[in-house]
Amino acid sequence: MTTFKQTNRTTLKRLPKRGSYDQKLVYQILDEGFICHVGFVAEDHPIVIPTGYARRNETLYIHGSQASRMLRTLSGGVDVCVTVTLIDGLVLARSAFHHSLNYRSVVIFGRALVVEDQKDKLVALRAFSDQVIAGRWDEVREPTEQELRATTVLALPLTEVSAKVRTGPPLDEEEDYALSVWAGVIPLKLLAGLPEPDPRLPAGIPVPDYALEYERSK
């Protein structure tokens, strides 16, 4: 088992038994998700911004407009914390106190690097597309040189990383198990509905299978 080296910041302070440094688990979580929350400090206060991401090998990419304050700030090589959270279910216990959530989350600390090389940038942009829908990139118009220039891509090395996971039924106080209250888990999943064609789509273009059968969890 390949594990991430535990550091002071990635050592879980609460419920350490839910923590993991297993690279395989971390990658599974990162590959199932596609939205992260990026935390950084600007003008002396913390800011948390949701954005898409892609994982490729040992790197997490984020991207956006060159004009984005977040990307300009992170390009300066400041500390960043990126968190990915998957919600798996509501845990209904017999006591209010022991209600919980089933979830899988990953927290990454580090500093991002600007991807300058145009070829590397294109590889990263393809990774974003693949993270969301494999197969899509080959069907759409590739970025022009101008579009590439307008896009900032940042690479965050996956080195200082931890995962946290809760699974399973509620854990109640022993005496509460006798209560006549339904207890268990309501599973939750991000599911796709029927694809909605662009109103400007010409007739005769079929909905691709990857849109009809879209699923986040593998």
Next chain:
Amino acid sequence: MTTFKQTNRTTLKRLPKRGSYDQKLVYQILDEGFICHVGFVAEDHPIVIPTGYARRNETLYIHGSQASRMLRTLSGGVDVCVTVTLIDGLVLARSAFHHSLNYRSVVIFGRALVVEDQKDKLVALRAFSDQVIAGRWDEVREPTEQELRATTVLALPLTEVSAKVRTGPPLDEEEDYALSVWAGVIPLKLLAGLPEPDPRLPAGIPVPDYALEYERSK
């Protein structure tokens, strides 16, 4: 229309037309969600932690164990940023560059206050329960005094708040509309599956309707 007063930190730097300070919209987003990402600074670096929340009137509550580093840090009255994100769909454009997401997010800046009074704490804990499942609180065992003491509840005033929303089909370059590529939106939704009873649940306790018909969006 009641609106939040725009401040320097809540003024959207990118795509301001997606921004809103409409209180009704902000509350709708906060009421549909139940997980936030809390950003704060500890030991000079940013940290982003996912956690449950509840909105009640003009206050957002977060809570957890007294031992939690996040809650202990925030109890000190430091700057915090809390972000709630709902993912509504994947926007598939004809060009790689114009792919996007439909989403609704809220960003809150401020400083949290510790809820000390036991009665106020109980009101907040009930709000957490109601935020996740209305009706549940009345069926379960209420917190004991000891459980209340072990729980820290923080109140963040909803004053410095903004929302950001993207909806609708892709927006492609005019010349790309002629391309023979399917374009549109794959809607995404957090949906509940069949409730999974706790293995220790005695026979004869029926699954409550709120678990069978669980829905996040109203």
